[in-house]
Amino acid sequence: MTVSFDEEFAALRAFSARIGGDPLLTQGAGGNTSIKADDTLRIKASGTWLAHAQQRDTFVPVRYRPLLDAVVAHTDEAEQAQLFTVAEQNPAGLRPSIETVVHAVLPQRVVVHVHCVDTIALAVRHDPLPVLSQLLNGLKWAFVPYLRPGLPLARGILQHARGRPDVLVLGNHGLVVATETVAEAVTLLAEVKARLRQAARSAHAPDIDRLEALMGADYRLPEFPEAHAVATDAASLDLVRKGSLYPDHVIFLGPGSVVAHPNETADAVVTRLGFRPAAILFPGLGILMRKDVTVAADAMARCLAHVAARVPPGSSVRYLDAAENHELIHWEAEKYRQVLDTRQGAA
Numbered sequence: 001m002t003v004s005f006d007e008e009f010a011a012l013r014a015f016s017a018r019i020g021g022d023p024l025l026t027q028g029a030g031g032n033t034s035i036k037a038d039d040t041l042r043i044k045a046s047g048t049w050l051a052h053a054q055q056r057d058t059f060v061p062v063r064y065r066p067l068l069d070a071v072v073a074h075t076d077e078a079e080q081a082q083l084f085t086v087a088e089q090n091p092a093g094l095r096p097s098i099e100t101v102v103h104a105v106l107p108q109r110v111v112v113h114v115h116c117v118d119t120i121a122l123a124v125r126h127d128p129l130p131v132l133s134q135l136l137n138g139l140k141w142a143f144v145p146y147l148r149p150g151l152p153l154a155r156g157i158l159q160h161a162r163g164r165p166d167v168l169v170l171g172n173h174g175l176v177v178a179t180e181t182v183a184e185a186v187t188l189l190a191e192v193k194a195r196l197r198q199a200a201r202s203a204h205a206p207d208i209d210r211l212e213a214l215m216g217a218d219y220r221l222p223e224f225p226e227a228h229a230v231a232t233d234a235a236s237l238d239l240v241r242k243g244s245l246y247p248d249h250v251i252f253l254g255p256g257s258v259v260a261h262p263n264e265t266a267d268a269v270v271t272r273l274g275f276r277p278a279a280i281l282f283p284g285l286g287i288l289m290r291k292d293v294t295v296a297a298d299a300m301a302r303c304l305a306h307v308a309a310r311v312p313p314g315s316s317v318r319y320l321d322a323a324e325n326h327e328l329i330h331w332e333a334e335k336y337r338q339v340l341d342t343r344q345g346a347a
Helices: 005-020 064-073 100-105 117-123 129-135 151-158 182-195 208-214 225-232 234-240 247-253 266-273 295-308 322-329 332-346
Strands: 032-037 040-044 059-063 110-114 141-144 167-170 174-179 279-282 286-290
Touching: 005 032, 005 110, 005 182, 032 100, 040 064, 040 100, 059 064, 064 100, 064 151, 100 110, 100 151, 110 182, 117 129, 117 167, 117 174, 117 182, 117 295, 129 141, 141 151, 174 182, 208 279, 208 286, 225 234, 225 279, 225 286, 225 295, 234 295, 247 295, 247 322, 286 295
Parallel strands: 141 167
Antiparallel strands: 032 040, 032 110, 040 059, 110 174, 167 174, 279 286
């Protein structure tokens, strides 16, 4: 039976909302989905949440073939997907996802990009290929070493285009599945997620009374209690205190993780650093969040705990370096997404 585009698009929106509600797949405004028809790619707009895909105007139409031509030709316009939007079909003036070029270079009709915590826990390792080769055996997959999201990542993916993989594991980033129908994407994502599932370590309960005594006027407990595990599990704390693992952590929480010294209060940490970090980890006690950060930052704090708990102690891990952190923090597209997140947090 032939399925109309309207039916497929409705199915994509429903699927997007489901994965947007799963914190093991998507956190805050992270992740994106798209569908192609003729010359138009409809993709989640920058700063919007997949979880809201059925409730709000979330997708923006883009003329993707000219955008793909710009990517191949290495023109400056390729970094600005908003130049390719179909204005007459975008009355809200939405700006396409920063990953639009990634969706454009993949030939499949339906593309789903998620920040699957099980995948990230593997993709942060220095050499994930032996494990991935075993777990993904029989699938058409490729591993793409870390590249800055957007155009650099899209060009990296283009190197695998000839093999037409339908599963991409992105180093220090996440997972992409690409299919011809939404139903196939649903099935493939479920299979890959199950294959890559990593056991999560348990963590001690947080010491809420002690944290409340340390928080001062500018900090609060996290929105999601699971976030405490990154500080109450010694192996997780040792992992994250050494650096940044993936882009959205840098964007919403800042580079690296701030860890309090013994007996330090939140105020003392701020005085020592000279700035107010989005989150402070108190070893053995839990985590505190700055009062003015949005729920997206809280979602990233929970994500960090989920990822760290799935990386075995002693693993050889690749952290984002100083240049990669700087590139993310000063990227105009991410600054735009942060502004949108602030507005949503205030709504």
